[in-house]
Amino acid sequence: MDRDWVLHALETISGYTRGDTGITRLALSEEELQARSYVISVMEKMGMKIRVDGIGNIIGRLSGTDPAAAPVIVGSHLDSVPEGGRYDGVLGIVAGLAAIRRIQSEGTTRHPLELIVFTAEESSRFGFATMGSKAMAGVADIRAWSKAKDSQGTGFMEALATAGFQPDQIEAASRVGEPIHSFIEIHIEQGPVLEDAGLAIGVVEAIAAPTRLKIKVEGTPGHSGTTPMDSREDALVTAAQIVMAVREVALERYGEGTVGTVGNIKVYPGVMNVIPGLAELWVDIRGVNHDSVIETMQELKDEISIIAESEGTTVSIEVLTSDKPVRLHPKVADAVENACKDLKIPFRRMNSGAGHDAMHMASLCPTGMIFIPCARGISHNPEEYASPDDIMTGVDVLTRTMRELAE
């Protein structure tokens, strides 16, 4: 029954999309607003009290038996990247609803239960990620967000107002100082670790933070036919060695969970008959251990100096962002682990390489995350897939965890 209910809800929400390829349900788009209405209608049927804050976060609440007790919150998001998948975010909302339904069917908890649909978790539309949870954590960047526009030129504040929310009340969405018992988010892993290990549940201990670099290599452009091989200062040849160096330094730090990726490269002038005079690389290094990330960065810088020296090119490194990883709370992780043990579900402790709304909620209250496997680690892609069995195992673990926390 319960399984049908969950799969039906996932199916219904996946109908709110634009285009034929995967799921396109951008933040505050018509499709996302329809998905929100559906979730609100479900919460209303469940008798939850609903309010929407200035930035559009939907907060559904069921009272507990103790009027003085702080809420146990579950939450995630409904917005997607363009041509994304069915599970990223949505799983957390549907599993949260299913868990609350089950708990409700067994009686009332001492603590109130809340389900939150956060606004604009994905940065795809307005260039900023986890906007709703940032606002709730009191770290809204009103100045920057006021200038944020989508690719059609629609401003974030304008889109909020059009959707019926209150851009002038974003700062009032902050829950800093308010007692909150705990926050938990269930999400697909978006990586291959659980599937490869044959495990159903990941108990998340920390969320990695990215350090992002823009690396610029200046060489000397020259005619590809007339410049002898030993007289070249080819910016792309230097850049290629930097790509390899990023992999090498990250592989050396593998045990510390630090990863490094060159996500984009551009060369100029970028024509067949000219040796590239300029190359730009965009690098993402992240880990849950900030010291490891810093040391990886330092090693990379040292490697790059050696490469540039040997190639006769000039390399400059600009640090675009360097965020600190977020440790989640042992109390919530232990509750998830206990639920797995009680239910005899194989699990492992692990870290999240991707950012989530839980990252910001962690500054407000003890916070945890539950991961379930997804096929081949693929996410942000039409092929994103989580099996009904894994989803229901996630709902089981989430329900038991929330019940324990809310007792």
Place this chain on the structure above:
Amino acid sequence: MDRDWVLHALETISGYTRGDTGITRLALSEEELQARSYVISVMEKMGMKIRVDGIGNIIGRLSGTDPAAAPVIVGSHLDSVPEGGRYDGVLGIVAGLAAIRRIQSEGTTRHPLELIVFTAEESSRFGFATMGSKAMAGVADIRAWSKAKDSQGTGFMEALATAGFQPDQIEAASRVGEPIHSFIEIHIEQGPVLEDAGLAIGVVEAIAAPTRLKIKVEGTPGHSGTTPMDSREDALVTAAQIVMAVREVALERYGEGTVGTVGNIKVYPGVMNVIPGLAELWVDIRGVNHDSVIETMQELKDEISIIAESEGTTVSIEVLTSDKPVRLHPKVADAVENACKDLKIPFRRMNSGAGHDAMHMASLCPTGMIFIPCARGISHNPEEYASPDDIMTGVDVLTRTMRELAE
């Protein structure tokens, strides 16, 4: 006197440009037509008989004493790449005019002398290079050229007609079967060899031909934060190794004059938080020894197989063009060498890595090229520079060579 005349002519032509950065005088543009008018006016003052063929090649002719003798031709082009330099092409026209002026001042040669301004040597505007000399060599590709358009949507045929030329007479521009004594082109080297060796003249023996490849690497996209370093099939990591392999195989063939360059690379989706799933590389391999180019290609293919195998990626190679190198004629090279020896000018025999109109004229008659040094090998760039001394040495050698050929 003569030096002032040459520098003044170069200066005048460099005034026919658009924009502030370097020289922009695209084929058949208003600026190029102005430069053509200037050159025609100079030729008229010199008493040359001028005709313009269907594709707009300007052919100026001075009769010789023997009505049955075939012409000795000098030629190059006036069009430039966008934001190019002052010397590429123009040097050949001005030095040719100066050489004919000197020879004329000393009397009349037995063979007629011709100076040709070829249309559209650069591919920048219409996507096809050396169009004028191809037409003269009888290898015009009317079908493809009829479809060629510039970035503004103006067709090549339309541009020819607007300029007053006769697109329906392109095939009649062919001089196949007509007796031509010899063709010579003087050009800046566009490479660093002469400058590095401290030599004033390069006697060109062959023109390299490019083999051009598009290499496609398919990996698996994945989240840059959540995919462990040892579970990746990163298309850019494979592409980086291909960039290094192109350099390695070309360095091994260095003695054979074969060079290899990756001029452009693109990765998809090309965002900071996704491991590249697809990479494309554009490769240019060229040499004067066709066997060496073929062997380089084969070694590169072998290397790429090993890299792809080890990275778990799929690589496909598309050969876009594979032209044969052109050997120039020893008779003309010997004449240039004799001129250098007579004038006690240090020279070397060398090859041209870049293509030139001489490549096509070589199919009509004994053909040669003279290179002069250019600063740091830079060309197709506002910084392109040839010193007045080197230019005048080039004029001296060209004059003596043409006189010997035309006697």
